[in-house]
Amino acid sequence: MTECAVCGRNSNLPRTCRPCRNRIRGLLLGLPEAVVQTWMARHRVQRGTNGERVSASKEAPIPLRMDVLNLLGPSADAVLTGEDQEGPVPVVGVLSAWSDLAAEQTCQKPVSHTVSALTQFLVDHVEWACRQEWVADFAVELEGLLKTLRKVSGIEPVRILLPVTCPTCDLRTMVREEGSGWAAECRYCSVVKLSAREYAQLVAEQAQAVSTPGEV
Ligand SMILES: [Zn+2]
Ligand SMILES: [Zn+2]
Structure with a gap:
């Protein structure tokens, strides 16, 4: 190791x-x-103010x-x-x-x-x-x-809120962010970054806690 x-x-x-x-x-x-x-x-995005018409004939260069x-x-x-x-x-x-x-x-x-x-x-x-x-x-x-x-x-980037709680802060702040390369990460805890396998394990643990609440 x-x-x-x-x-x-x-x-x-x-x-x-x-x-x-x-x-x-x-x-x-x-x-x-x-x-x-x-x-x-x-x-640059050209935003005209309300009611103002942009004249196409002027052909001002777009900055x-x-x-x-x-x-x-x-x-x-x-x-x-x-x-x-x-x-x-x-x-x-x-x-x-x-x-x-x-x-x-x-x-x-x-x-x-x-x-x-x-x-x-x-x-x-x-x-x-x-x-x-x-x-x-x-x-x-x-x-x-x-x-x-x-x-x-x-x-x-597209950010999907995940149906689990963070294993560190215990808040429902776990997201999957497009392009981050992680299957799940906490928006607050920078150390909580899970691979696909670790995320599947977390889901399994929390699913078990839900189905057997008396033991938690
Ligand atoms: Zn957290
Ligand atoms: Zn590493």
């Missing part, structure tokens, strides 16, 4: 546990879609959102079309730094710096990456990147 470098729980795999490995893979797989959503949000452009870079189109691009692009910058490190440490050529190529390379090496001493930083940066992309695109 080793302690997982990402979540701190016991793991029978080196350095990181199975749920964390699956979750990191899930974060990588969710990145291209989050980039597309962010790119779609580059135009672009600087936060989106800063995040995706001036050649963000290339990110989506898969073309090579130049210049500093934060999303690509984060991914390429990790991808280049992985390529160097596994004696391979670096892959092209596009979101699709980089995420694919990192997905292909995720089991290897999860055994490296930098895996905790890698996980934190991927989470941060997805969180930033979601915030800028304004698309909240």
Whole structure:
């Protein structure tokens, strides 16, 4: 048994546990879609005040959102079309730094710096990456990147309230959040993050408590 470098729980795999490995893979797989959503949000939402008519004939340029452009870079189109691009692009910058490190440490050529190529390379090496001493930083940066992309695109992940109570705070605060990679997590207790198997076990325990209330 080793302690997982990402979540701190016991793991029978080196350095990181199975749920964390699956979750990191899930974060990588969710990145291209989050980039597309962010790119779609580059135009400011135009809200006319009540009763005001927007004249189509004036053709004022729609202002672009600087936060989106800063995040995706001036050649963000290339990110989506898969073309090579130049210049500093934060999303690509984060991914390429990790991808280049992985390529160097596994004696391979670096892959092209596009979101699709980089995420694919990192997905292909995720089991290897999860055994490296930098895996905790890698996980934190991927989470941060997805969180930033979601915030800028304004698309909240779907969150389903689950019919169980949190094993730590005992409140009905367990949710399943799209793209988080966890089957269940508590909205208040950051340490409560359950894999599919752990969640099934929790459901079974609580179902038993409901059917035999006298014993609890
Ligand atoms: Zn873990
Ligand atoms: Zn809780």
